[in-house]
Amino acid sequence: MPRRRLLQAALAAGAAPAFLLRHADASPDALFTLGVASGSPLPESLVLWTRLMGPALPDAVTVHWEMAEDEQFQRVVARGSEIARASEAHSVHAEPAGLKPGRWYWYRFMALGQRSPTGRTRTAPAASAGAERLRFAIASCQRWDHGEYAAWREIASQELDLLLFLGDYIYEYATPASSKARRRHTGGLCRTLEDYRQRYAQYKQDPHLQAAHASAPWILTWDDHEVDNDWAGTQSQSLDPEAEFLRRRAAAAQAYWEHQPFPKAARPRGPDMRIHASYDWGGLARIITLDNRQWRAPQACPKPGRGGSNTVDLQDCPALLDPRRSLLGGAQEQWLRRAWDRERPWNLLAQQTLMARMNWQDPAEGPGRHWTDGWDGYPLARERLLRDMQAAGARNPVVLGGDVHAHYVAELKADYGDPKAPVLASEFCGTSISSHGMAQERLDQVLPWNPHIKLGRSDRRGYMRFELSAQRLEAELRAVDEPWADSSPLSSMARFVVQAGRPGAQPV
Ligand SMILES: [Fe+2]
Structure with missing residues (x-):
């Protein structure tokens, strides 16, 4: 027995x-x-x-x-x-x-x-507690068959007050037969509730991920891979019939809720789950999470015969500049307008992806080339968000992100065409826990075309660690030395500081 x-x-x-x-x-x-x-x-x-x-x-x-x-x-x-x-x-x-x-x-x-x-x-401090300090980290993109979780091992040892997880907790794919990875996904492409449950159970067996969960409270949002690569609202990447995709989305949402510390009230209703939220950390900061998947307009100018992302020249894709297209959807945009805090010294916007414009074309050669799944695919919605944020009087906004498997530190502007445009917010987009990043050579080629991006490193896995006080935000970019060793040490790749009252990160 x-x-x-x-x-x-x-x-x-x-x-x-x-x-x-x-x-x-x-x-x-x-x-x-x-x-x-x-x-x-x-x-x-x-x-x-x-x-x-x-x-x-x-x-x-x-x-x-x-x-x-x-x-x-x-x-x-x-x-x-x-x-x-x-x-x-x-x-x-x-x-x-x-x-x-x-x-x-x-x-x-x-x-x-x-x-x-x-x-x-x-628990979070009471509003009356004043500006008590906050130590937190951001993490995202932990593809199981791309590497071990040394980053979680270090995070678990940091005595953080809070962890913000910014999407791609699981990946829905089957591990390709050609992969030589020693960690492999169990089962094929996730489609049913059972598939997604099994995938979460596999990821959550990892002792370092468990230790990170057991070490501090988490606030989470999702990105595409909790459901389907590049999904947008009711549309899957492979343009499945809508009813079929919504059944899959409902299964994925149910499994997501079942496996994370969300309240009962967040339990999905069919394919719908309320994820965007706002939290207050005493008198110090408001933390706002967004959902950039459930209500977005489909990506503009996809590759023929499919949905999802593409990298397109601005001149070939006029839809990019259609002001009706939204990444958050009208209702969430309106909600966000009222969510900004004008009392607390800091607003932390915890969302999925890089918000700063990233131009993949030499500006001497054309008006720009952009990746359509991120904020660059919705540039007027981005401009709207930043202008609304400014109009709301949000104090010291800092945008946090993930998704692109690279450490980025950037300055956010409403108008990237004007070199004198003011910096409206600071951005820290953290690299992946384990998911592969693009070649550093490619990034090094394009960074000079994007001077508002102060650092871009796609060659390292890791996370970002922060210490926030009323006067300043200190950031440390952590990087895993050996992605296939869960005992790997991590090292500091860079440190930045944002002073209250002065948007933009300064290297230290
Ligand atoms: Fe990812």
Whole structure:
């Protein structure tokens, strides 16, 4: 009889010997093999997450959780239980309330006689706390079959207050047969709920990713690969019938919600999931997350016979300059206009991709060449966002991004055609945790054509680490030395600082 069923039998008989419990905790088919997570931190509440695993789980399992002010659980301050249901992949989204603002907590789950690993999390400071400092990191793009997670190992050791994950948590692809990678995706291209669940379960087995989740609360948004490469609203890259794509989008959204520390209220309704949100970190910062997928206009001027991205000359693609095209959709644009904060010293816009214009053509040779999946594919929507941000009186806006598998530090302007146009915001776009980047030689060729981009490094994997105070934002660009060694050290690639009241990052 498998150990776990033996344990269940022992529990049913009313007694589980201690050695069996210890054994069950250590067994490879234990319930909590995907670890624990927390997220969406508010001053008095947050979300605790886990998912039960096992071959013969009942349809409904009661899962108890507890939260303490100390790692030994001597001072438990909140307890509760949730029902983990097969219809939600036995995921748990517990929402303890009445917590103290700006405090560290430890949490764990218990079910069927087993206990989860312990996670550490914290609430956001109260608005009255003033401008308490914030240490956080941004991360994105962790393609499993492109490398090991040394970056997560370091992130987990940093005692961060918060982690912002900016998209591409999974990749939907099958690992190509020709790939020599020693980490491979289980299963083929994700299309069904079961496919996506299996993919999340595979990624979440990684001990370093689990440690990063257990070390601090996360705020997440998604990009394309949580569903389908380059998807746009109701359109898939391969132009599948809309009803078919929406069924796939619903499966992907359901699995995304099931595997992340989102509140119950964020549970998708069919293909729709509310992801964009705004969080306050005491009197210091407003953090705004965007969703650039669900309501975007399809990419302009795609390659023949398909949807998705392309790199096009401006003169061949007049649709790029159609002001009706939006990356966020009208309702989210309107929401964002009201979301900017004019009281707190900082506004952090946590979104998916590079916002700065990136011209892939020598300006001496034409009006510009642009990649259509990012903000460059929606230049008037970008200009609208920046002008709205300015009109709203947003203090010290900093745009954070991912997606393009390169570290970028840039200055954002409403008009890149005018060299004297003022810098309206600072941008930090972080490189991928593991996904491959483009050749550095290509980037080095185009950077001189984009003088507002202060740094571009596509040749290294890693993440960005920040320390924010009322007066300044310090950024450190971290880079993995050996992408196929999870024990690889990381090194500092560059440091920048943004002084309050002076948009634009300065190297230090
Ligand atoms: Fe990516």
